[in-house]
Amino acid sequence: MTLPTSWNMIILIGTTAKMENPGCTCTWRTLYEKPQTMLVNFKNMVVKLGKDDPRRITHSLKFGFALVLISVLQYFCPSFYVLGDNIIWAVITVIFVLEFSVGATLGKGLNRVLATTFAGGLAVALREIASFFGDIGKVVMITVSVFFVAGTVTFMRFSPRLKAKYDYGMIVFILTFCLVALSETSENELLEVAQERLLTIIIGSCIAITVCICICPVWIGQDLHNQIASNVVKIADFLEGFRDEYFNNLGKTAEAEDDKSFLHRYESILSSKTNEETMAVLARWEPRHGRFRFRHPWKQYLKLGNQIRLCAYKIKALSVFLFRSDQTPYEIRSRIEEPCANIIMESGKALKESSLMLKQFAKAGMPNPHVANAKDAAESLKSVLRTNPWEGADHLQIIPAATVASLLIDTVYCVEKICEAVEELANLANFEPSEVLHRGTVQPIPDTDGAVHVITIAE
Structure with missing residues (x-):
């Protein structure tokens, strides 16, 4: 079969280049495949941009x-x-x-x-x-x-x-x-x-x-509202995952690590300050739309975002001990498991109920009961620590577990501040009163990065 003249030229160029430089890998195949690879990469990038945010x-x-x-x-x-x-x-x-x-x-x-x-x-x-x-x-x-x-x-x-x-x-x-x-x-x-x-x-x-x-308006105020709500859920998801991962006696595998991406979602919160400030400034230009009234308290979102970031910094410290938990024997960790698990469970419920308030634009008729339960669990953990539950153990093994306990106690304080900021926002924005925030139902909260967080609050 006779090749077209253009293909003969490509083959001749590739052959000549290879003869002049034996170490050169440039052939007619690479000359043909490189543009094709670039087109495929460009197509994948365009598809990803569209799927991330249609x-x-x-x-x-x-x-x-x-x-x-x-x-x-x-x-x-x-x-x-x-x-x-x-x-x-x-x-x-x-x-x-x-x-x-x-x-x-x-x-x-x-x-x-x-x-x-x-x-x-x-x-x-x-x-x-x-x-x-x-x-x-x-x-x-x-x-x-x-x-x-x-x-x-x-x-x-x-x-x-x-x-x-x-x-x-x-x-x-x-x-x-x-x-x-x-x-x-x-x-x-x-x-x-x-x-x-x-x-x-x-x-x-x-x-x-x-x-x-x-034409299909994009309200930056709605995006800010959804981002703050999803950030609250990210904190709760990490705490629940931390409880399951830190207080277990199972070995870690590569496949198990791949399935725990929710333990890293909170990292986007650490660098969200500039984005939130920009969104709040732009939201002030928008007219009344949906449930967002004139003179909506956008500054309160920034205050809430700061509280969420403070909690995310505590979580960042916890993550270090989580991924190095195999260096602390399970016997050491298990001695503080019960009060720590109670702190994590109640804190997660408190955060998810606050995110549900944001999602439904609802104002609770009473203070969040899970915050009080989390504070009681923190006091219980302090009592356990005062009795020195690791008496006789190696100090080098005690320090990481004691640090985790201290960070969880500090996390309760951060969770309390987040819930207070959410309630203040509900009052300033005139959210509708709701005695029961549909507990026991599943509520999806869209995230600005395309992810969807599902929260369930038990009775």
Whole structure:
């Protein structure tokens, strides 16, 4: 069979390279398989991105649809014929404003429109005033004004409170002010161009906001709420897994380790501070939706998230002793098993009931009884430790078990603070009162990373 000319060239190149360099593994097969491997890897990456969060696919379609609307308005709306090339500012606005969530889109859209309006108006007024001082005076005044305004706004960006909500607006303010103030066009033409560009920016922002809200909206406040609830469950899952793993007398196998991924899920909590703060800032831009009212207490979520992270740090320390538990004999661990198991069981129930309150937007009619039980179990453990249950044992074997007991006692305090923060959130957000939080039922809580945590609270 005769190969095509292109294949003959590939074979010739591969053969020549191998003859010139005997150590070279470059052949026609590798030249053919490498692009194919790259395509397969790219396909797998795209599929994984879509499966992790299908909303990403919807957002991509929404983005393209918003740009299509701009082009439709350009060709079919008569007012756009007057604007001419300024329509590109509407396209740029959609590209920069349309974000994944409603909060981010609203924040950027309002920042862009307000910053463009104020900066453009200030620059036009400055040019009008500077025109009375002659050509040299005009240049000096504009130059000094640009230096002063750009420097002042840049300094304001260092403020954490301003940067969190208005950083994008301050950048647009500086850019717009410099473009208008340093423009070489006449005042009359400049005013007309500024009006046209402002109109296109407003149109682009309105299109981006409308598409984001009306087509499969993604509420960042809901994501923050679900993430906090799922983080509470992650803590409870680890505690339950710790009880089963630490106080057993069975050997560990590689297969058993692979089946215990829930013991590592809490690790995402340790680095969640920045993400939660960003989500809380963006959530403040969102209007009332679902069960989230105006002036929803987003700051309380940050307080709750901090308490959860403090508990996760304790769990991180516990995990070290868990994965090194084979160095402590079971006889040593078993002497504190009962009070520790009670602490873990009651703490897990308390956390899962708190997560259920968040899931159902419910407010309990009485304090969480499992918190009191966990505190009683902690006192019981302290009593056991005072009697020195390891008398006569090797001190090097006692220290790890005693440290685990101490960490579990500290964990009870962290669990209590988490439950108190949840109850405070329920009061601030006006959750609906509920005497019984449907105990004994199974409640799935979606996580932002695609996982689903199922919680069951016994009577």
